[in-house]
Amino acid sequence: MPGSRVRRSPKPSSASDEKDAINRVKDQPIMIRLKHVVFGAVGLPVIVLLGAWIGFFNVGASSGHWKVTALFLQLAMRSAVRTYALAVDAPKTLDRRGLPAAAGHFARGCAICHGEPGEPRSPAVMRMLPQPPNLALTVGDWTDAQLFRIVKHGIRFTGMPAWPARDRDDEVWAMVAFLRELPKLDANEFRALAFDAGQATGGEREPAAPAALADCRRCHGSDGQGRGDLVPALAGQKQAYLFASLHAFASGDRTSGFMALPVTGVDPADLAALARHFAAQRPLSADRDQVPAEMVNKGQQIAEIGIPERNVPACSGCHIGSDKNPIYPHLDGQHAAYLERQLKLFRSENRGGTQFWRIMATAAQRLTDDDIRAVSAYFSKRSEGPQ
Ligand code: HEC
Numbered sequence: 001m002p003g004s005r006v007r008r009s010p011k012p013s014s015a016s017d018e019k020d021a022i023n024r025v026k027d028q029p030i031m032i033r034l035k036h037v038v039f040g041a042v043g044l045p046v047i048v049l050l051g052a053w054i055g056f057f058n059v060g061a062s063s064g065h066w067k068v069t070a071l072f073l074q075l076a077m078r079s080a081v082r083t084y085a086l087a088v089d090a091p092k093t094l095d096r097r098g099l100p101a102a103a104g105h106f107a108r109g110c111a112i113c114h115g116e117p118g119e120p121r122s123p124a125v126m127r128m129l130p131q132p133p134n135l136a137l138t139v140g141d142w143t144d145a146q147l148f149r150i151v152k153h154g155i156r157f158t159g160m161p162a163w164p165a166r167d168r169d170d171e172v173w174a175m176v177a178f179l180r181e182l183p184k185l186d187a188n189e190f191r192a193l194a195f196d197a198g199q200a201t202g203g204e205r206e207p208a209a210p211a212a213l214a215d216c217r218r219c220h221g222s223d224g225q226g227r228g229d230l231v232p233a234l235a236g237q238k239q240a241y242l243f244a245s246l247h248a249f250a251s252g253d254r255t256s257g258f259m260a261l262p263v264t265g266v267d268p269a270d271l272a273a274l275a276r277h278f279a280a281q282r283p284l285s286a287d288r289d290q291v292p293a294e295m296v297n298k299g300q301q302i303a304e305i306g307i308p309e310r311n312v313p314a315c316s317g318c319h320i321g322s323d324k325n326p327i328y329p330h331l332d333g334q335h336a337a338y339l340e341r342q343l344k345l346f347r348s349e350n351r352g353g354t355q356f357w358r359i360m361a362t363a364a365q366r367l368t369d370d371d372i373r374a375v376s377a378y379f380s381k382r383s384e385g386p387q
């Protein structure tokens, strides 16, 4: 029928045909959007990669970041530090006994970028991107946990390095305690904390001493007694033990961020000379801290007879007047806080050392916190030779 033919014609003569036409038009932008997505997912990365390959992007630091890039990086850094710091268990009060070692480390390992009181950042560092901030002005922006996170792990893409030793959270906390002090220090106060007073006058005159000695004195003191309770006294220690320990720090068998820097790159012959120097210094004087007599007595028992029911050997066999092995160190007169710290590190197997360190790990794993405090107090009060 001619009538039905007319109705089948493609002309939009009815309401339903009109709808079809509209749908077709609507479909078109959807197709275009899909194309965009495919292009974005595949094409853009290819273009970016191509741009990188032909060297399109300017990686020069001189012109700085685009403002939007700088804002994004700052936001990402601050948010990441804030989030990751939530998992950090910060102590209520920071232990200040590590301040001299942390200040000494700051002078050598951090001031080169961040400057120090009385010594502003160098023009070379000011051209870094991002610029290392003057920490005296910025540490107030961060909580202790956030500073811990930054100092322990560093910050990617900025040049801010991670702590030089793994598993030494105690050292990172010492640095956080120092950073809290930093804004209060003037140039003289900083030098007094970071350098041994004897250094101002050159300490003892020793023309043959290796140049690295000046660095050691920063923390161990010109007299070799150790500045602050957490830096060991070296004066009068066995030379073979000192030498073996320096090797252990240099090879990473014993980890300490404070010691990693000073021993890096020192000639083995100089390490031997340094061990000789400290071994020859006047032996240790006993620690002067007041400790209850019963604690010292308990410590003496452990030292002389051990704890038989827990298979703890007497320490005296190896540590008192023993020439069994030149690597078994003297403990007499050593700082109690240092001895405690080392025993806890042995216990958690975070203190390597010479080839004999496992002997100590086994012994320390059988000691409680109270045993450790008592035996450390006892040895710190002992002086060399018959009492
Ligand atoms: C090679 C240079 C360099 C060294 C060395 C360095 N830092 Fe940094 N540090 C930086 C840079 C760059 C930043 C800035 C990062 C940013 O803004 O995203 C930074 C940031 C920081 C921050 C965060 C400060 C803030 O307000 O943004 C702290 C805290 C910090 N450093 C502490 C230290 C300590 C402690 C040491 C030594 C153990 C150290 N840094 C060694 C380059 C360095």
Ligand code: HEC
Residues within 6 Å of the ligand: 101, 102, 104, 105, 212, 213, 215, 216, 217, 218, 219, 220, 230, 231, 232, 233, 234, 241, 242, 243, 245, 246, 255, 256, 258, 259, 262, 263, 266, 274, 275, 329, 341
């Ligand atoms: C920034 C401070 C600092 C500097 C600089 C430093 N030391 Fe130390 N040193 C320490 C600390 C802290 C320890 C304890 C490490 C630990 O807890 O494991 C230590 C440990 C040692 C020990 C092990 C002693 C023992 O009883 O086991 C020796 C040996 C030593 N240092 C020698 C040196 C020599 C030699 C130099 C110079 C080349 C030097 N140190 C520079 C802080 C420092």
Ligand code: HEC
Residues within 6 Å of the ligand: 232, 245, 302, 303, 312, 313, 314, 315, 316, 317, 318, 319, 327, 328, 329, 331, 339, 340, 342, 343, 352, 353, 354, 355, 356, 357, 359, 360, 363, 375
């Ligand atoms: C069989 C021998 C032996 C016995 C027993 C022993 N030690 Fe040790 N101790 C060592 C040796 C070896 C080292 C050196 C480890 C190293 O650094 O490689 C050492 C190191 C130490 C240190 C670290 C000293 C320093 O300057 O860093 C402490 C603290 C210590 N011992 C405490 C004790 C106590 C406390 C006992 C008794 C419960 C004890 N030791 C029993 C062999 C022994």
